[in-house]
Amino acid sequence: MSTRLAKGGRLIDRAAALEFSFNGKRLKGYRGDTLAAALLANDQMLVGRSFKYHRPRGIVAAGPEEPNALVNLGSGGRLEPNQRTTVTELFDGLEATSQNHWPSLEYDVGVVNNYVSRFLPAGFYYKTFIHPRSFWKHVFEPVIRQSAGLGKAPKDRDADRYEQAYAFCDLLVVGGGIAGLQAALVAGRAGARVLVLEQNAHWGGRAPVDGDVIDGKPAGQWVDEAVAALEGMETVTLRARCMAAGVYDHGYVLADEKVADHAPGDGRPKHRLWRIRAGKILTATGAIERPLSFAGNDIPGVMLAASVRDYVVNWAVSPGDRTVVVTNNDDGYRTAIALREAGLAVPAIVDARASPAGDLVARARALGLRIEAGRGIAKVKGGKRVTSVAICLQAGEGAVIDEIACDAVAMSGGWSPVVHLWSHCGGKLIWDMEHACFRPDPARPPLNHDGGALVVAAGAANGAMTADAALLDATAQAEAAVAALGMKPKKAKAPLAEAVVEGPMEAVWIMPQGASIELKSKMWLDYQNDVKVSDVQLAAREGYESVEHTKRYTTLGMATDQGKLSNINGLAVLAQALNEDIPQVGTTTFRPPYTPVTLGALAGEARGEIFQPLRRTPMxxxxxxxxxxxxxxxxxxxxxxxxxxxxxxxxxxxxxxxxxxxxxxxxxxxxxxxxxxxxxxxxxxxxxxxxxxxxxxxxxxxxxxxxxxxxxxxxxxxxxxxxxxxxxxxxxxxxxxxxxxxxxxxxxxxxxxxxxxxxxxxxxxxxxxxxxxxxxxxxxxxxxxxxxxxxxxxxxxxxxxxxxxxxxxxxxxxxxxxxxxxxxxxxxxxxxxxxxxxxxxxxxxxxxxxxxxxxxxxxxxxxxxxxxxxxxxxxxxxxxxxxxxxxxxxxxxxxxxxxxNFLASGERWKLVGFETLDGSVIPDGAYIVASGANANGQGNTQGRVTSTYYSPTLKKGIAMGLLHRGPERMGDVVEFNTVKGGTVKARVVDPVFYDKEGEKQNV
Amino acid sequence: METGCNMLLLECPYCGVKAEETELSPGYEAHLKRFGPGSTDEEFEAYMFARKNPKGVHFERWRHTYGCGKWFLAARCTATLEVFGTYPAQVGEPPADIIEKIKARRPDWKGYK
Amino acid sequence: MSEPMSALNGAVSDGFVSIREIGPLGMVTLRCKADVKALPKAIKAAVGTGLPALRRVVVEGDRACGWMSPDEYLLVMPYKAVPDALAAVAKTMGKEHHLAVDVSDARAVFRIEGAKAEEVLAKLSPVDFARLEPGELRRTRAAQVAAAFWKEGEGYTLVCFRSVARYVFDLLATSAKLGSELY
Structure with a gap:
């Protein structure tokens, strides 16, 4: 089971206990918890059901990349569906309910889809609901509508207010990890107007969790000092809880500040949408860990390795007593070490690499951890919770070598730089062989109005994956950005992080590499949309060679997380299926927003009385x-x-x-x-x-x-x-x-x-x-x-x-x-x-x-x-x-x-008056029918009504309209179509119905 | 290139404000010659309907609607959004310095006609 | 004759800054090219100020002259002073090509007062206040309508069209609500 540890938790305040509820159950947490951390601390690993098969889903990540742990938050005027528990700060009285299940989270009838999943392959909807045509409206659509959609749409008027504001800066730094903070220090010291945005409530990013040491100090201390230094700079503004959603033309950036999400109803606006105009943008947005594709990788208890570490170090939450680590790189070992140091069991480190080496591997060995090199996971066992893993040779087809009992699996498939903001305005990517990831191509940045680079990436977001490399990169990138803005960077030594020697990672896209189709159909790529390795391979077999087509055919990456975990793995699987290189297959387009922005923030102040300007006369x-x-x-x-x-x-x-x-x-x-x-x-x-x-x-x-x-x-x-x-x-x-x-x-x-x-x-x-x-x-x-x-x-x-x-x-x-x-x-x-x-x-x-x-x-x-x-x-x-x-x-x-010629022609529809033979009023918009039909089988027309009223003066219907050669046809009777079908007959008359001589106005 | 959110920044040559797109109104292609009565159908068509719509260097009309109210002209690249310059509307053709700047930045450019 | 009534009859709202509708205020739009010799004299005669530089407003007591465009100036004065100001402009400009027209009633004027007045405007207008120069008159938009403002004393004076006075007042009051300070 998952539980709260007795000690530790750098972000929680154990003196401030908070009460919240999940599906009506009253639970306890601490100030500083995310909702996900508090749920795990209460052994609530199962938090939702997947979209298509309604499979049980647990918390996978600890940040905005989380695909599963979405809940309905609040109620009434404060109900918000699809809220990510991993970024929801806990507050006293928080109410959350799980979504996408019926009648309950534990017993969901929709799970029947899971058992018929082999009848619901990729493109199932496209293939199935075509015939017979009449079934769509009356059978298929109602049923699909009933089961579709994540969460509940709120029905009440939003109780909160939202606002927008403009901000301007020379350099916008996105990300408040060590790279972002260092870049801001460089730019701030040079006198640049700097705005630093951090999506979380706290600064420092991963480094304090990873145990990095900077200039001889623990990373956490360095971060505190850096934040204090920045706060002391006149030209620097720091804004936490503020997510940069999108980069647009000429340095325009939208950012969503969650002003009072964590303190609902305290009188402040709930969100504030910042409209920022930046001279240059530096993205220090870090990297996101990738899952590994092995059978059963979606069972609750299978989590990202670094996220497991986050829960232990930041919130003192153990996802399980016994955690098997499975990795293709050295970073996974940090999790094993952190778990062991917290007094938890790590039955094995399953490493896909034949001969792992490096500082972290050595430390794990020194701690006596069992390392299964060259191995992979054949299958995770369990239903609503992991019970064990079966391990096999990574090079083989999945013959089980051993089965290890455990209640959590920490997986690490390597890291992908967060390149979204770089890409929004046209920045291009290159494939980094060493880290098996796409990273920004500095030669092809998005461009600004002067033709220069609009965005520079720094730190892990730029492929500098270790603390020492990230700090050096951030310093260099910030100095270059400041110089490009026409300012002079002050000479200062870049902070030095202690280098940790890591062995090379190995790109592993499927585990084991020769997995059978049966295993592949249990390997999840996109957890939220239920897209599996077998679906992408099917799409490739059916001719969907373009990544954009495969995405739409399989719905890979189209859920609310927009494929933050699944896209690269999906691309790699597609590339293998097509027998092409990954960079050749390319990525799908990154579009704003980075994470969803609530409609309230986009509307801002424009609601109610000030939805739009209403012009009033003095009277x-x-x-x-x-x-x-x-x-x-x-x-x-x-x-x-x-x-x-x-x-x-x-x-x-x-x-x-x-x-x-x-x-x-x-x-x-x-x-x-x-x-x-x-x-x-x-x-x-x-x-x-x-x-x-x-x-x-x-x-x-x-x-x-x-x-x-x-x-x-x-x-x-x-x-x-x-x-x-x-x-x-x-x-x-x-x-x-x-x-x-x-x-x-x-x-x-x-x-x-x-x-x-x-x-x-x-x-x-x-x-x-x-x-x-x-x-x-x-x-x-x-x-x-x-x-x-x-x-x-x-x-x-x-x-x-x-x-x-x-x-x-x-x-x-x-x-x-x-x-x-x-x-x-x-x-x-x-x-x-x-x-x-x-x-x-x-x-x-x-x-x-x-x-x-x-x-x-x-x-x-x-x-x-x-x-x-x-x-x-x-x-x-x-x-x-x-x-x-x-x-x-x-x-x-x-x-x-x-x-x-067509305007000067006599064949125009021209203005005349109409009087119906029965005195009725011709319907608004009615056409005058003509004989015959056009090429599409539609009846021909010869004119239309333009104004039609009951005249209280003449006590009958009058109308004006345009009629083919109208003025030449006085006295003719024409027919107007009516709303109910049929026609109404009207006589063509002079359009002046009243006081033709104009005597009344001229007295 | 993704330019879904049109948020250009153009400096009004009359009042010097670096105006964002929401303060401006677009006026489409610049340097069109008006053809009135007496012109041929071809001339009128060219004036009224034929537009270059280039991918690359383009000359446009913009009005600083929410500012000084003046119309001005902008030379920019429709593909990269690079702005080569803005200038008052009371000219028959782009100013020489802007032409020079475009040539320097886009050696393959064939000229504004 | 009735007393002239401003659009909102002096509405007031207090938040983290205070919003006040002032007026009616006398205003004249004067259109004339900057190089016309008689122009500075006409402005002097009408409101007693010098010719404002590009994007500047010159304030002298209860009168002011603002630069609106290369051939447009805004003369501000007490409401009742407009006929004399128009007469003074007409006399000074003589046969020079110009247009002077009373727009006092076409406008609504607000004062936004308090240390954080800029923060209210920064929610509505795409303006870089840190780069706004002393005495600068900025024409821009406030949310969805045209507006012009300048710093004056402990706050800003904002001018908009009369028909949207209620909209602009509500915008300003909403933006100034307690608890929504930006910095």
């Missing part, structure tokens, strides 16, 4: 108080209608239309874009921008204008007012202001930069109110302050003045067909002005109206709306707007585009 508060039902228009919120008690939205809209047409309506039109264009060349400029002529507009007058893009398609419309000799004010659509302002600046800056024109977007300077209806003038006259008579202020004129004491600019324009004034007042007076209009308008039957009533009224008048009648493929001529296009101008934006 927004009034609208809210008066029950407005809002609709989004771009980022604006505009009242759609103002329903009264007991009214549906539709009823409210009808009331608002009728009231505006018969009495008085007020519309908050503040969102309309307003752009000032001024200068000696402003008229010339606007003549290029608009299809019509604006330079001839008299001062004091307004003119409707259309803007097209260079392809000729209609892009925006609005009323332009001539303010003075040199100044125009251009109204744009709501939501179009920024786009049109940018469009103007583009032409002024990049094409006609010698034209003397300035623009300013003054949209938000003004609150604008449309005062509309037969009583509009009466209201303004009551407010008083300026002459708003037909003579003083005729249709399509504007004037400055005051109304009711408010400074204002009044435009006589109409989008409803009624007598209408659009009045702009400074935004700071907008709310008061709006209220003054309501107060004074009571006797004239004033009511506010919303955007839907506006739409209905403009449709009754046949006015087009950008975004309804246009969709980016419509030219003004399609909409019968030829009158607004100058024939005289030699050029305007879009003119050449409109001359293209």
């Amino acid at each position: 927004h508060g009034w609208h809210e108080k008066n029950g407005a039902y809002f609709e989004p228009v771009g980022l604006w919120r505009r009242p759609y209608c103002f329903p009264r008690a007991g009214e549906t939205h539709e009823q409210a809209v009808h009331r608002e239309v009728v009231n505006t047409r018969t009495a008085l309506g007020l519309l908050d039109a503040s969102t309309l874009g307003k752009i000032i264009v001024k200068g000696p060349d402003a008229g010339k400029f606007l003549d290029m921008l608009y299809t019509g002529v604006m330079s001839t507009l008299p001062v004091g007058k307004c003119r409707y204008g259309l803007m097209c893009n260079e392809q000729g398609f209609l892009s925006d419309d609005g009323v332009v007012a001539r303010i003075d000799e040199e100044t125009w004010l251009c109204h744009t659509t709501s939501g179009g202001a920024d786009r049109i302002h940018a469009w103007m600046e583009d032409w002024l800056q990049c094409e006609w930069w010698d034209w003397q024109v300035y623009t300013a977007n003054v949209t938000e300077q003004y609150a604008q109110v449309a005062v509309v209806g037969p009583n509009a003038r009466k209201l303004l006259e009551k407010l008083g302050g300026m002459d708003v008579s037909k003579e003083a202020l005729p249709f399509m004129a504007w004037a400055d003045g005051t109304l009711g004491g408010f400074p204002c600019r009044v435009y006589r324009i109409s989008f409803s067909g009624e007598l209408s004034y659009e009045i702009a007042v400074p935004a700071s007076h907008g709310a008061a002005f709006w209220e003054a209009l309501h107060a004074a308008g009571a006797e004239f039957g004033v009511m506010p109206y919303g955007t839907e009533a506006l739409h209905v009224m403009r449709a009754e008048k046949g006015f087009i709306m950008i975004g309804d009648e246009t969709d980016g493929t419509v030219i003004p001529q399609d909409l019968g707007l030829d009158w607004a296009i100058s024939k005289k101008k030699a050029d305007f934006l879009g003119k050449r585009g409109q001359q293209r």
Whole structure:
């Protein structure tokens, strides 16, 4: 059994006992424990089930590479699935439950998959669920969905908050082991701005566990001194619990800081996502130990050798009383020695190498440990826990020589540098024969904006696998990085670690090398996704020669651990199966994030009220108080209608239309874009921008204008007012202001930069109110302050003045067909002005109206709306707007585009009105059917509806739409398809349904 | 090359801010010649639609939208993301010093036309 | 006539720094090329400051002039001083090509005050505060909207568009919550 040792544990505080629960069981641990350490201390080796076969799974590793020990953490608003116990810091009251099993962890019915595993080979899903086709939806998918997925998706709103922050530095050091700390010391002493990130809560990495001695001191002491020195440097920032997730263009790095994971609910943000811009990045991310592939290597109790050592030294946890060490390198001996020194039994060291030699081997021998050289493991025995190992000749086929009783196996297949961050932005790898691993190729680094190296690797992450080599490498790499940043490294001696002479490792990818297919089908490569050696070999036999294809076919490396343990072993097996060298097979692509980043951190502050900016007009508060039902228009919120008690939205809209047409309506039109264009060349400029002529507009007058893009398609419309000799004010659509302002600046800056024109977007300077209806003038006259008579202020004129004491600019324009004034007042007076209009308008039957009533009224008048009648493929001529296009101008934006033959052709769909024969409303988006079918068997169409409403004024459905040669077909009856199937008949009519002569607006 | 997260850093030649991509708006290929009424279909097509989209040296328009609001031009390598320089938009062709720098860094480069 | 009302009517929030909406504040956008001779005189006449250098703001009491772009300046003054400032600019510039326009009502202005004011902004804007120079006016974005800020006294003054005042206030208040200090 696994248990807590009586002594030791460099990271735990035995004075601070903590209580936590696992599957409801109350357990004890200490401050400083990881959840995995505390579980092992409570003999909870079995922690989960695998994804596909539901095999029992135990803790394998002690860091972020852990593939098995994932749990549901917390509950309710703090439930998080798939949390790695090996990096979860224990806190008092922690609740964890195991996942991926039913009904319980110990007795899981899904394990039946295990017994039929020979019927579930690689690509099983691809091969099986193809036929019959109808089975997918009704049989296969529901069953797969039921059993798929790791963990439970939380259902409650996240109780925690998250945030993001920007940081800048000259050198970003990723990894707070001895290499990272040494690199930071070098850069910090040179005066560089340094940011050091460490994913764990503690500094120093492996060295203190491995018993290294640096400058004559134990590694732990050297680390403490280095951290203290760095903390004393003005330009250095240290950040623990912060995982660098990804490296992106030009030194951009995302890092996830687990601010309060270990202290939930203490008021701090749970995570903080750092957006870092670094001049250079030094990755001192260390290396990850590889498992060995032998039969039964997934049985709980089989662990990585260095992780076993971590549990013993860091947390005083023994994974078992008797641990067999199996290795292909000298590092495995450190575990055997550490176990023995902790008073635990090591029945044997099974070494695949024929004649191991080196300092560590000698020490193990001196301790009297049994070394089985040239041997391998034929099979691990046990179910939910290891009971023994059968050993065999590594060179043979697995004939059992001996069986050794044990309750844990510590395996070491060598080490792989963590090259993820190096690779994210294009850094290339080379194959290191000596250590049988990929490491960064310094000749092909990822590049920065200056063409130089963006990332340098140092220490074990760069293939410098021993403490002495790592420190020398870190010093050299940091000095070079600092010099490349244009700074001068201070002369200082690199710290010296005592060298430990290690014998060469031997690449062992399968144990024993001649294993039978039966053994290979019990050798796990990817624990989480249940991919075995036999699966990769099958994929190779079936022609999946590319590593990227094999990955997807077998799902190797596609689990939440992204193959940190499995990828290299899988590649090696594939290379052997293909009879190729490993570097030739290559690696799959390393993509961010290095370990999963919670969605909360990626969203940061952008949730709830500040999920996205919501633009409010000065009258927004009034609208809210008066029950407005809002609709989004771009980022604006505009009242759609103002329903009264007991009214549906539709009823409210009808009331608002009728009231505006018969009495008085007020519309908050503040969102309309307003752009000032001024200068000696402003008229010339606007003549290029608009299809019509604006330079001839008299001062004091307004003119409707259309803007097209260079392809000729209609892009925006609005009323332009001539303010003075040199100044125009251009109204744009709501939501179009920024786009049109940018469009103007583009032409002024990049094409006609010698034209003397300035623009300013003054949209938000003004609150604008449309005062509309037969009583509009009466209201303004009551407010008083300026002459708003037909003579003083005729249709399509504007004037400055005051109304009711408010400074204002009044435009006589109409989008409803009624007598209408659009009045702009400074935004700071907008709310008061709006209220003054309501107060004074009571006797004239004033009511506010919303955007839907506006739409209905403009449709009754046949006015087009950008975004309804246009969709980016419509030219003004399609909409019968030829009158607004100058024939005289030699050029305007879009003119050449409109001359293209398919746009100039008479065969276009053109705007007409429609009235259904039965008075009903044509469905939104309906198409007009034509005879015949296209090549795909779809029915032909000859047009579509663009605006369709019930007209409360005319008491019937009205619509506008585009119809093939529409204006030539007045009186024809066409058929629109409907949502329910079938069609509705409508007559082609003039699109102006109401007050065709325009008498009402011109009074 | 993986460039999934577009996070270029470009120095605005007008205000000197080293702006990250989120402060900028892209404007695609630079140094296009406008063809208006009177141009042939081929000329108009070239202006409107034909784009070089090179793997390698490229000239682009960017607007410092969240900064000074000015359009500027950038010369960069689309494959390695190396930036050869940024310059104001009020020019007909890339400045000589940037051309020189590109030639030095990319001897095989065939010129911007 | 009513009293002018700022977007949030002087909202306040206290966290590890304090956030205050101030205003209404008088603001004029002045567009003019830097080499126009009358420009320094116009700025002097309007707000009494000198012509700011690239990306700088010159503050004189309750008035200021900021460099916004190679041909744009922001004049800041008391709200009621705007008509006189516009008249002064018009008079000084004469026939020179320029555009001066009142934008007082189009903006919202916040003060972010406290020793760690920068940390609040560092959560919202991709700005290297250690490299921000004295008197620098930085135009950038605050989360998803445009903003400009400069250091003034014990804190920062931040300007954004009026329609997003509530969004920016909520952003600042959220970022300033106790317990979320960065350093």
